[in-house]
Amino acid sequence: MSMILGVPVAVLFGQLLLGIINGAFYALLSLGLAVIFGLLKIINFAHGAMYMMGAMATVIMFDALGINYWVALFVAPVIVGCFGMAIEYFLLRRIAGQDHIYSLLLTFGVALMIQGILTNIYGVSGMRYSMPELFQGGFKLDFMYLPYYRAWVILMALLVCFGTWFMIEKTKLGAYLRAGTEDAQLMQGFGINVPLLVSLTYGFGVMLAAFAGVLAAPIYSVNPVMGSNILIVVFAVVVIGGMGSIAGAIITGLLMGVIEGLTKVFYPEFSSAVIFLVMVIVLLIRPSGLFGKEA
């Protein structure tokens, strides 16, 4: 078998693939955070909890109602998105305009509640979710094996990421969103319902998280605490990329996944820490992040 740097090619590519998958999740999650922060200046600590709710909803809907993966792919994000909009409407709206720290603390409290309540109901041990029939098996490439589902995850993540970027940067709706956050009063004067726009934006960011959760359900262990650890990693990703740009969040997410995957090949013990180390280095060299604009 051929080797690269003393590592079998199959192992290297295998880990690289896992890295890209993880990176796809980081990208989706940091994209949602960036959308919410960039447009609302809210740092959503409940993002991990929303991701978890997406995954949990998929499993629970299947177990209780027999709702299959394809339906869940649309329904779960919508449910969680509505839940997010309710949180925005009843809680976050009350502290709008205050120091950003308060939105962080508020959403942290919300995350604790959601996670705690679901833990009490479902326990912390993982729930099983079987992969849809269609995705059994995979492509046999000559240097590696690519399961269909993993290819699907990468494809969907890239598609959704691109779609989001396109919508915010290139469409009229996106222009309204950006303008509404720039000068809400003026937009209101033009007859745009800004509070609704804010709710929708938060809901959309949350939907992205929940969508990532549905994608994660068949391959990761689904449990109430699955969101909290990944969230801290995603925070680091966001610091590395700088929250200034949507595209930056996507690229950084994928990149960090790959770096993590490669670390797993060469120095496995260190793989869970490497992203945080990258963050430290980036901060020391370029404090505003790789894609950040502000100082």
Added chain:
Amino acid sequence: MGNPVDQTDIQKSMLEDMKADRRRKNILNLVLLALLLVAPAVVYPVFLMKILCFALFAVAFNLLLGFTGLLSFGHAAFLAAGGYTTGYLLSTYSGFTTEMGIIAGTLAATVLGALFAVVAIRRQGIYFAMITLALAQLVYFGFVQAPFTGGEDGMHGIPRGYLFGFIDLENNLAMYYFVLAVFLGGYLLVQRVVGSPFGQVLKAIKQNEPRAVSLGYNVNQYKVLAFVMSAGLAGLAGSVKTVVFQLASLNDAHWHMSGEVILMTLLGGTGTLLGPVFGATFVVNLEYQLSQGPLGDWVDPILGGIFVLTVIAFQSGIVGEIQKFVKKNLG
């Protein structure tokens, strides 16, 4: 320009207000001190010590959040660094007296705090919070992997030892008064720092950082110093806590703990000296009461609910609201 006579009148009345305020505070502090001195006659000393350790932790944290305006989401790292260092030294080297172990733990946390500060200070606001959180997670992984921490099991059976070589700390009362002394030392230090010219600059940074910069203050230097001090005191709290309970575990390093100290401070009242003490007392009590009852599993959601409520309904916290009330009705 007003009449000079008026001005001195105003100054006089302001001075008198301040004096009355200080008198009230002194009386309150003396009453609280008296309560703390006799408390072990009524309440189980170990429980009191737990409260004092967390109160010191929260007071240390508040130096940063309340008086400098920096939200650290990684203070658990310092609590744990202090605890693990002290625990390791006391259980490995029999020659170490307890106070030496505690000093070493405090120093370890201080050094760690300096490392955090140098990195985190480069960004402000919520980025600062996220960076400290990420750094603390890095430290957490370090503690999981490190050979001396006992990984998931933690350290157990750490000897309390003899203070200064002759006071037996296995005696709960002796231990209590030692912890009380440490707590008071830390509290008075923070009080002194906040009231000093240094503390005034910190407040200026909190209120308007760009202005503090334009006034010629080296803002970053002040922030780093405040951070290091806060980290050191948090480490001291962790060290003492480890001696009291004779164990050090990953719980102290988890981000959950960083969240808890924020809640204690926020609930008690940020920017007040006594607030974190009340907040810590409240949270530790609440957790204990809940764990005794049928709601034992619901601690997390209830804490989360209190978090939400505090942020939405009363951001100045318990002590802050009382202060407002007193100012309105007595001032």
